Amino acid sequence: MSYARIIGSGAYLPSRVVSNDELAAELATRQIETSDSWIVERTGIKQRHIAAPEEKTSLLATRAARAALDDAGVAADEIDLIIVATSTPDFVFPSTACLVQAGLGIKGGAAFDVQAVCSGFVYALATADAFIQAKRARVALVIGAEVFSSILDWNDRGTCVLFGDGAGAVVLKASDEPGIIGARLNADGSQMNILCAAGNVAHGKVVGDPFLRMDGQAVFKLAVTALTRSARDVCIEAGVALTDIDWLVPHQANVRILNFLSKRLGIPDEKVIITLDKHANTSAASVPLALDVARRDGRIKPGHLVLMQGVGGGFTWGSILARM
Numbered sequence: 025m026s027y028a029r030i031i032g033s034g035a036y037l038p039s040r041v042v043s044n045d046e047l048a049a050e051l052a053t054r055q056i057e058t059s060d061s062w063i064v065e066r067t068g069i070k071q072r073h074i075a076a077p078e079e080k081t082s083l084l085a086t087r088a089a090r091a092a093l094d095d096a097g098v099a100a101d102e103i104d105l106i107i108v109a110t111s112t113p114d115f116v117f118p119s120t121a122c123l124v125q126a127g128l129g130i131k132g133g134a135a136f137d138v139q140a141v142c143s144g145f146v147y148a149l150a151t152a153d154a155f156i157q158a159k160r161a162r163v164a165l166v167i168g169a170e171v172f173s174s175i176l177d178w179n180d181r182g183t184c185v186l187f188g189d190g191a192g193a194v195v196l197k198a199s200d201e202p203g204i205i206g207a208r209l210n211a212d213g214s215q216m217n218i219l220c221a222a223g224n225v226a227h228g229k230v231v232g233d234p235f236l237r238m239d240g241q242a243v244f245k246l247a248v249t250a251l252t253r254s255a256r257d258v259c260i261e262a263g264v265a266l267t268d269i270d271w272l273v274p275h276q277a278n279v280r281i282l283n284f285l286s287k288r289l290g291i292p293d294e295k296v297i298i299t300l301d302k303h304a305n306t307s308a309a310s311v312p313l314a315l316d317v318a319r320r321d322g323r324i325k326p327g328h329l330v331l332m333q334g335v336g337g338g339f340t341w342g343s344i345l346a347r348m
């Protein structure tokens with residue numbers, strides 16, 4: 025049996041940090057009212073990183089990938105699969121994964137993007153795991169990277185305060201020892217309207233609405249229900265109990281969602297990795313960013329059982345159980 029193990033992780037965050045107070049002051053110049061206290065109380069977010077105009081998704085992704093390769097002690101030319109999860113690609117095509125491959129100075133392996141919005145990293149990790157188990161790849165780079173600031177309507181205070189930019193990456197390698205031991209992916213396309221950026225470019229013009237739109241309360245309810253069921257299902261599939269989990273690394277959308285989730289699953293708050301106070305919601309990047317923070321600060325150690333969960337537009341959701 026060939027397993028896929030996470031052998032390294034890395035992250036990249038744009039250098040510009042915007043606090044809630046700074047954002048509130050900027051919005052106030054356009055008569056849009058918000059405050060640090062509203063944002064912290066409703067979401068847990070205190071600040072976000074915002075990319076400069078030249079910092080595209082592929083640049084963030086390539087920098088996170090380099091950090092992950094360094095951490096894993098793997099040379100770029102050992103990589104035979106690159107999957108980038110993103111909803112904010114540089115181009116319609118080529119894929120961001122191909123741009124990352126070129127940025128790393130390698131060629132020949134497979135490279136493609138996965139689009140499942142905030143569930144994207146979990147979808148990409150499950151895909152890379154399947155490639156490695158099927159012996160179609162041996163060493164994979166799996167990256168979540170987003171510049172969500174580029175699709176926000178900065179006049180909509182209900183959404184523009186929630187998101188940030190960034191990238192996280194892991195190196196996944198074939199192993200005889202168990203690594204990823206469970207994966208569940210789900211979608212319900214009938215809920216497409218509760219969270220979408222329903223625009224595109226056609227015939228040289230923007231068609232539809234290119235900005236992110238969200239029914240926050242509908243997303244909140246679905247996220248808690250979907251993630252609770254998904255966590256239980258992936259544990260049953262892997263033959264482990266929820267109480268065996270050392271760390272929950274959930275998509276960082278809203279601290280209230282995470283509090284509801286941990287309570288429902290009976291996972292103590294101390295076992296939940298939370299980075300959204302510093303990063304805000306970075307969509308597909310949020311899970312690998314949080315994983316990298318907790319690996320580097322020593323909370324997540326080799327041998328620990330980690331449950332990673334994503335949920336987002338589509339509507340999509342999923343869980344990965346990994347022995348580190």
Ligand code: ACO
Binds near residue numbers: 059183278337
């Ligand atoms: N600052 C101040 N007031 C605001 C702001 C803001 N930034 N945004 C909205 N308000 C106001 C609203 O206008 C409304 O005012 P009103 O009562 O006068 O009409 C009031 O605050 C309450 O608005 P609600 O939308 O009902 O606020 P709610 O408590 O639902 O919080 C939130 C909104 C934070 C978005 C919440 O619904 C939520 O967390 N939903 C989960 C969705 C989420 O986290 N999405 C992230 C992306 S999706 C994903 O990653 C899965």
